[in-house]
Amino acid sequence: MIVFPNAKINLGLNIVSKRNDGYHNLETVFFPVKKWNDVLEVIPSTENSDEFSVSGLNIDGSSDNNLCMKALTHMRQHTSIPPLKIHLHKVIPFGAGLGGGSADAAFMLKLLNEQFQKNFSSSDLEKMAATLGADCPVFIKNQAVMARGIGNEFSGISLQLKSLWLLIVAPGIHVSTAEAYGGIIPKSPSMPINEILTKPIKEWRKFLKNDFEDTVFQKHPAIAEIKENFYRNGAIYASMSGSGSAVYGLFKDKPEITWSSTYVTHLEEIS
Ligand SMILES: C[C@](O)(CO)[C@H](O)COP(=O)(O)OP(=O)(O)OC[C@H]1O[C@@H](n2ccc(N)nc2=O)[C@H](O)[C@@H]1O
Ligand SMILES: Nc1ncnc2c1ncn2[C@@H]1O[C@H](COP(=O)(O)OP(=O)(O)OP(=O)(O)O)[C@@H](O)[C@H]1O
Structure with missing residues (x-):
């Protein structure tokens, strides 16, 4: 299965208050940039363990630290998933405020849910995504939304x-x-x-x-x-x-x- 995680931009970003957990409450509108995409391919592995490879932009950090693998590990805390061969082709610049890593993680959760017919709801997937990063949940529904809280409480916007x-x-x-x-x-x-x-x-x-x-x-x-x-x-x-x-x-x-x-x-x- 192959999916195309996209970038986002923020339309306005107000940092409203500092929270006791060290995070900040903010107010922003997330706007998905639907035509700027990474490529994430997942197929069953013939080995007993996962295999992960990356092409395109050179992301720092180990495989275990890649947000795709973190998403897989997190999903396995809820359900069983067989060993997988995963390839990420990185196109969206990272450390750029474009949320590409967060999109990779969210799309991984959605892909696993569909491929292995896990029937998690969007709200379940958003909760899982929230453990991976504040920018991650918005990529589950992947629509323009107003966000408050740490960036994961959504309301509609036209x-x-x-x-x-x-x-x-x-x-x-x-x-x-x-x-x-x-x-x-x-x-x-x-x-x-x-x-x-x-x-x-x-x-x-x-x-x-x-x-x-x-x-x-x-x-x-x-x-x-x-x-x-x-x-x-x-x-x-x-x-x-x-x-x-x-x-x-x-x-x-x-x-x-x-x-x-x-x-x-x-x-x-x-x-
Ligand atoms: C700047 C934005 O991109 C706006 O959409 C996001 O708020 C950032 O979200 P993100 O990159 O997914 O952030 P995370 O990986 O969850 O957090 C990285 C670090 O940013 C700070 N952080 C993040 C989100 C938030 N609402 N308040 C924070 O203070 C925290 O120090 C946290 O340790
Ligand atoms: N799949 C991934 N793609 C990009 N970066 C990743 C990935 N997995 C882990 N990372 C790490 O996460 C860091 C931030 O990546 P990301 O693309 O989410 O940053 P960003 O564009 O600043 O996003 P944000 O809008 O969430 O702040 C990178 O510097 C990299 O070390």
């Missing part, structure tokens, strides 16, 4: 982004999520994100903020420069995604911007 062009640029700067949260002083948002998103997109620039930008831009001016470049080239709205370092822009017409050859870019028309 967005009119169809036919806009989405450009994402990942500059290859690895931002540690934990470190990015460490630099933030939480505050209550002046206007809830779902209210801002009902305004015309050209007004989002004034109101829709990512609270990580100030500290991350200060440390990495190259990331701030990407955002400025988006606006210089006609973006209706531009922002860093998650804790960075990727930056995205929404455009009415297909943008043609030249970037450093070391940057990874993705362009899609939203459907």
Whole structure:
């Protein structure tokens, strides 16, 4: 069986308060980037143990630390799964705020559920995903949603982004999520994100903020420069995604911007 875990971007990100468990309560809208995908293939293994291989981008860490394998290990705490041969082709830049590792883990849970007819509900799978990372549960249903809590309490949202062009640029700067949260002083948002998103997109620039930008831009001016470049080239709205370092822009017409050859870019028309 083969699946195609996709990236996400955050439309607005307010860090509201620090919790006693060390995590932060936030408010954000997750928007799935459906056409930017890793490739995850799982077949039965002829060996007595799992086999795991990776191609594409060079992910740091051992197989056991890969979120696909963590998802498999977690699922096995609930049910039996035979030895598997797993291949991950990594396309989505990591440490970029695009949630690619989280998507791999969530898609692994969904694949195992379907392939082995386990009949776990979406809500069961979301609970399993939550143990693997705060960004993981959203990839179970994989729809645009408003998220609160640590990023796993969802409510519906209606967005009119169809036919806009989405450009994402990942500059290859690895931002540690934990470190990015460490630099933030939480505050209550002046206007809830779902209210801002009902305004015309050209007004989002004034109101829709990512609270990580100030500290991350200060440390990495190259990331701030990407955002400025988006606006210089006609973006209706531009922002860093998650804790960075990727930056995205929404455009009415297909943008043609030249970037450093070391940057990874993705362009899609939203459907
Ligand atoms: C920045 C976002 O991408 C926004 O969508 C997410 O909040 C990050 O989610 P994630 O990468 O899945 O994060 P996790 O792997 O669960 O946590 C990494 C670290 O980030 C911090 N963390 C994460 C999520 C959250 N709501 N509050 C936090 O303080 C914690 O220090 C945690 O140890
Ligand atoms: N399958 C995987 N794909 C990518 N990274 C993985 C994977 N498994 C483990 N990791 C580890 O997780 C780290 C973060 O990966 P991920 O792609 O989720 O980061 P991110 O883009 O910053 O996402 P987020 O939006 O969740 O902060 C990587 O640096 C890597 O060490």
